[in-house]
Amino acid sequence: MASLKINKILTIESNTSNTLLESMEHAGLQPEYNCRDGHCGACRCTLISGEVEYVGFAMAYTQGNEILPCVCKAKSALELENVKYFPKAKRA
Numbered sequence: 001m002a003s004l005k006i007n008k009i010l011t012i013e014s015n016t017s018n019t020l021l022e023s024m025e026h027a028g029l030q031p032e033y034n035c036r037d038g039h040c041g042a043c044r045c046t047l048i049s050g051e052v053e054y055v056g057f058a059m060a061y062t063q064g065n066e067i068l069p070c071v072c073k074a075k076s077a078l079e080l081e082n083v084k085y086f087p088k089a090k091r092a
C-alpha cells in the first residue's frame with residue numbers, strides 16, 4: 001500500500017497491484033476517464049512527488065510532470081494535483 005494524496009485535500013491508500021485510477025475508484029471517488037488504456041488523456045493529472053510505474057503504453061500527450069493514472073501504479077507514496085474527479089454520490 002502507498003499513500004496517494006490528491007489535490008492537496010484528500011489522502012487515500014493505493015494498493016500497488018491496482019492502477020491509480022482503480023485505487024481512486026476503490027476509495028469511492030469517481031475519477032474522470034474514457035479509454036482506461038492510455039490513449040485519450042481524459043485522466044491526465046500532475047505528479048508532484050513520488051514515483052509511478054507504467055503498466056501500459058501512455059499514448060496520450062503528457063508534459064514532463066504529467067501522468068496517466070489509468071496506466072500507472074504507485075511505486076512510492078504519491079502526491080497528485082489537477083486530478084479531475086467527483087466524490088462518491090451520497091444517497092439520501
Ligand code: FES
Nearest residue numbers: 036040041043070
Ligand atoms: S482514461 Fe484515457 S488515457 Fe487514461
